Amino acid sequence: MPNFSVNTSHGLTLLELMIALSIGMIVLGALTSTFILQRKAYNSQEQVIEMTQIARAAMDMIGREVRMAGYFNPENPMQRDNSANPNFVGIPNTIARLEILADLTGDGDTDDENEMIIYTFDSTNNMIRRNTGGGAQPFAENIQGFSFSYFDADDNPAATDEAIRKIRITITARTIKTDPHNPGIGTATLTLTEEVFPRNLSLR
Numbered sequence: 001m002p003n004f005s006v007n008t009s010h011g012l013t014l015l016e017l018m019i020a021l022s023i024g025m026i027v028l029g030a031l032t033s034t035f036i037l038q039r040k041a042y043n044s045q046e047q048v049i050e051m052t053q054i055a056r057a058a059m060d061m062i063g064r065e066v067r068m069a070g071y072f073n074p075e076n077p078m079q080r081d082n083s084a085n086p087n088f089v090g091i092p093n094t095i096a097r098l099e100i101l102a103d104l105t106g107d108g109d110t111d112d113e114n115e116m117i118i119y120t121f122d123s124t125n126n127m128i129r130r131n132t133g134g135g136a137q138p139f140a141e142n143i144q145g146f147s148f149s150y151f152d153a154d155d156n157p158a159a160t161d162e163a164i165r166k167i168r169i170t171i172t173a174r175t176i177k178t179d180p181h182n183p184g185i186g187t188a189t190l191t192l193t194e195e196v197f198p199r200n201l202s203l204r
Contacts, residue, residue, distance in 0.1 A: 059194055117132050
């Protein structure tokens, strides 16, 4: 007696294929969106880290150089009282720039390298510039604000060069690009403030 077998298997119908493709596209779209969001978050975090490093490095170097202000060899005719004196070492009480003078070589002048340093804020180009005698060179970029205040021994605003005992320095850095998570809001910023005590200024 002959045996008959019936093949009940069949391929995908067009409807099933369309459903499978749709589900695949949804999953692929979700994965792509997740990747894009993660990439944006990474780029944003990378900019914040760079901004923080620039601000901290600038503050650290300025602070170290401010602490040198007023140094001189007592055997030479330098003084810390009046910035109008050509033999002055210290920090002049100025608003437009932060000026640091020290006779590091002890030769009785401030003509040598890094003995007279001037920091200024270039608001047009968003940077701090540093001048050691060869012109104002870019020192820290993507800076939104740079300010400094002078205080006397009683923590009051210093009225003269001679009275200065403390410098309060504030740097506001910014990221290069706008925050991708908040379009239109603008760049992220970081503000650092440090109070520096130039120890040589108290020596009279």
